[in-house]
Amino acid sequence: MKIRLPESAYNFTSLTGATIAIISFFMIAFLFIIAQFHTEGGAYLGLVIYIILPVFLIFGLILIPIGMYLKKKKIAADKAEGKFPKIDLNNVRHRNAFFIFAAGTVVLLFISAFGSYEAFHYTESVEFCGTVCHTVMEPEFVAYQNSPHARVKCVECHVGEGADWYMRSKLSGLYQVYAAIMKTYPKPIPTPISNLRPARETCERCHWPEKFYANELRIEKHYLSDEENTPWDIYLKMKIGASHSAKGLEEGIHWHINPNIKVEYAATDDQRENIPWVRYTDLVSGEVIDYIDEYSDFEKSDLDTLIVRKMDCMDCHNRPSHSYQPPAFFVNNALSAGTMPADLPEIKYLAMEICAEEFSTMDTAMIFIENEIQSYYEENYPEEDKEKIDLAVTGLQNEFKKNIFPEMKVRWDVYPNHIGHVEFNGCFRCHNESLVSDAGYSISNDCNMCHTIIAQGNPDNLEVTSITESLEFKHPSDIDEAWKEMVCVDCHTGLNP
Numbered sequence: 027m028k029i030r031l032p033e034s035a036y037n038f039t040s041l042t043g044a045t046i047a048i049i050s051f052f053m054i055a056f057l058f059i060i061a062q063f064h065t066e067g068g069a070y071l072g073l074v075i076y077i078i079l080p081v082f083l084i085f086g087l088i089l090i091p092i093g094m095y096l097k098k099k100k101i102a103a104d105k106a107e108g109k110f111p112k113i114d115l116n117n118v119r120h121r122n123a124f125f126i127f128a129a130g131t132v133v134l135l136f137i138s139a140f141g142s143y144e145a146f147h148y149t150e151s152v153e154f155c156g157t158v159c160h161t162v163m164e165p166e167f168v169a170y171q172n173s174p175h176a177r178v179k180c181v182e183c184h185v186g187e188g189a190d191w192y193m194r195s196k197l198s199g200l201y202q203v204y205a206a207i208m209k210t211y212p213k214p215i216p217t218p219i220s221n222l223r224p225a226r227e228t229c230e231r232c233h234w235p236e237k238f239y240a241n242e243l244r245i246e247k248h249y250l251s252d253e254e255n256t257p258w259d260i261y262l263k264m265k266i267g268a269s270h271s272a273k274g275l276e277e278g279i280h281w282h283i284n285p286n287i288k289v290e291y292a293a294t295d296d297q298r299e300n301i302p303w304v305r306y307t308d309l310v311s312g313e314v315i316d317y318i319d320e321y322s323d324f325e326k327s328d329l330d331t332l333i334v335r336k337m338d339c340m341d342c343h344n345r346p347s348h349s350y351q352p353p354a355f356f357v358n359n360a361l362s363a364g365t366m367p368a369d370l371p372e373i374k375y376l377a378m379e380i381c382a383e384e385f386s387t388m389d390t391a392m393i394f395i396e397n398e399i400q401s402y403y404e405e406n407y408p409e410e411d412k413e414k415i416d417l418a419v420t421g422l423q424n425e426f427k428k429n430i431f432p433e434m435k436v437r438w439d440v441y442p443n444h445i446g447h448v449e450f451n452g453c454f455r456c457h458n459e460s461l462v463s464d465a466g467y468s469i470s471n472d473c474n475m476c477h478t479i480i481a482q483g484n485p486d487n488l489e490v491t492s493i494t495e496s497l498e499f500k501h502p503s504d505i506d507e508a509w510k511e512m513v514c515v516d517c518h519t520g521l522n523p
């Protein structure tokens with residue numbers, strides 16, 4: 027049976043619209059089925075299925091009534107009738123058009139309900155956030171995959187619950203998609219992110235502060251930049267929690283998140299590196315202590331303009347899932363894991379020299395690493411094993427790819443990590459001698475307050491003490507007592523000091 031439609035439906039615009047809509051619809055259906063079986067390339071497929079094709083589908087559908095309206099107007103002008111269509115359900119053409127329209131609308135509403143649900147899920151997925159704008163998010167995505175949070179979705183830390191967060195994230199997301207397409211995004215992306223969800227709603231949903239962490243033994247292997255890549259082990263007992271679990275958050279590093287106390291601070295820079303004012307409040311006794319940097323020109327009245335932050339997880343763990351490690355650190359790890367040969371002379375030194383260079387693209391970096399290592403050993407150690415040198419090349423290239431992203435200008439030194447004090451000031455931003463209270467006390471930087479050293483030295487000749495004692499720190503290379511007079515960051519930048 028041939029379905030007849032109103033005369034006005036037979037026009038070029040409506041036909042084009044219908045064709046576009048039908049093709050888009052079948053493409054969506056087809057790709058949707060494909061996507062169920064394919065996990066590879068899901069992000070791009072999702073972009074096409076839930077965003078690009080629906081735009082075409084809707085565009086096609088809109089063309090149909092526009093075409094009909096224009097045609098009707100033309101017919102009306104010819105016949106001198108009213109411009110708007112008269113619907114007469116006794117007319118078989120009208121009836122057909124009406125039922126097609128009604129059924130179409132119901133189907134479309136159903137599909138768009140389903141589609142918007144899928145689109146919602148899709149835009150919340152790790153693939154969408156991490157891979158659609160490939161170069162932009164690559165550093166964050168790669169570091170995230172190598173982090174303890176690789177199974178936590180991006181949105182669980184970045185987008186809050188509830189409709190206002192949803193709108194906020196989608197609105198700023200729209201702008202970000204625009205910035206990515208127009209390539210107007212800043213490189214690197216600036217931090218701290220102003221609209222990051224507060225720690226209470228993110229970290230604390232999985233890491234309940236009242237679940238206390240005990241002390242933790244942390245064993246790191248270091249290598250010096252000498253000919254033998256001399257190894258140096260450090261065993262730190264980190265006092266994350268209290269000495270006895272019964273004391274809970276009363277002492278130790280996580281004391282800062284004890285609900286009975288409050289630590290606030292103000293920073294003079296965006297990265298929160300310079301802290302001239304810290305306030306400690308004991309919420310039980312009401313005692314308040316202000317610490318002010320003696321060497322800064324900070325005045326109490328500056329607090330009117332500076333942002334005062336209450337310390338939370340993110341003030342120490344600011345890189346929980348995007349930690350770009352400094353070369354000294356990732357090369358040490360590769361050497362101890364054996365992915366780079368620790369018995370290749372001077373490899374630590376050479377790797378540091380190479381990573382000190384700045385590159386414009388990942389490809390030039392990879393080529394540079396290969397050429398530099400090959401030619402260095404050809405010239406200086408021609409007798410060295412070829413396979414070992416190749417291992418050094420691929421080992422360093424792999425570590426480099428995980429931590430340094432030339433296209434986005436992202437590397438360890440653009441995002442200070444606040445958790446330690448060796449490469450960045452971290453804890454020493456507050457724990458230093460220049461922040462002083464009215465009573466003349468500073469926030470302690472005693473080497474045994476946050477950790478004790480259980481063992482240190484060359485693994486063949488390790489200096490060891492018992493778990494209840496602490497050794498005095500011995501600096502791995504001979505710098506005399508300089509580490510007592512200076513702070514570690516004066517020399518350590520993540521490269522060769």
Ligand code: HEC
Pocket residue numbers: 152155156163166167170175178179180181182183184215216217218219220222340343344345346347348441
């Ligand atoms: C465990 C929580 C967590 C997860 C999961 C997470 N992020 Fe982050 N992200 C953070 C924190 C914290 C920061 C740093 C905020 C600051 O310093 O202000 C950050 C920073 C960023 C930044 C700013 C640039 C930078 O490197 O600091 C981007 C972009 C970003 N994240 C994207 C992502 C993407 C994409 C994913 C998923 C693939 C993701 N994040 C997963 C917590 C998380």
Ligand code: HEC
Pocket residue numbers: 174175178179182183225228229230231232233339340343346
């Ligand atoms: C959805 C749950 C979830 C959220 C939200 C979350 N984490 Fe985690 N976190 C985990 C899991 C799971 C691990 C891995 C535990 C393990 O392997 O022992 C982890 C591990 C960690 C570790 C230990 C890392 C290590 O190297 O041992 C730290 C520190 C941490 N998270 C801090 C944070 C901070 C800070 C935030 C907020 C920005 C956060 N987490 C948000 C689930 C979460």
Ligand code: HEC
Pocket residue numbers: 265276277278279281282289290291301304305306337341342444445446452453454455456457468469470475476
């Ligand atoms: C914003 C400032 C600030 C930062 C940053 C900071 N602290 Fe503190 N910390 C304080 C203050 C204030 C006290 C209390 C000082 C006092 O009681 O005299 C304190 C006390 C401590 C204590 C002693 C707790 C006790 O009573 O047993 C430890 C341990 C500690 N901090 C570790 C750290 C570590 C580790 C870091 C870095 C990851 C760090 N802090 C970063 C401000 C800070």
Ligand code: HEC
Pocket residue numbers: 225229230233234235239240242244264266279280282283337338339340341342343445
């Ligand atoms: C004063 C700084 C500071 C604050 C604030 C802080 N932490 Fe930590 N946290 C540390 C340090 C330092 C460690 C030990 C890390 C290490 O050894 O590298 C640690 C360890 C951890 C670990 C790993 C424990 C383990 O056994 O491996 C988790 C999880 C963690 N913190 C979560 C949190 C959460 C959640 C918050 C907020 C409620 C928080 N931290 C607040 C400094 C802090």
Ligand code: HEC
Pocket residue numbers: 245246247260262445446447448453454457470471472473474475476477499509
């Ligand atoms: C306010 C707390 C605090 C004080 C005071 C402190 N440290 Fe640390 N230190 C840390 C934290 C936290 C880390 C670990 C960071 C991490 O997880 O990478 C660390 C790391 C180290 C490391 C590196 C360990 C390794 O193998 O990577 C050494 C060495 C060290 N500290 C020595 C010292 C010395 C020496 C002093 C005294 C001048 C000192 N620390 C004072 C908190 C502190």
Ligand code: HEC
Pocket residue numbers: 247248249250251252258354355358448501502503505508509512513514515516517518522523
């Ligand atoms: C006067 C400059 C100076 C100061 C201050 C200093 N260091 Fe070093 N540090 C060096 C030099 C030089 C080396 C040798 C580097 C090499 O051989 O690769 C080194 C090596 C190290 C290493 C092993 C190398 C590696 O890459 O893992 C550690 C760990 C270390 N220092 C910790 C510290 C700590 C912790 C502090 C602060 C308490 C500190 N240093 C202060 C100059 C300094």
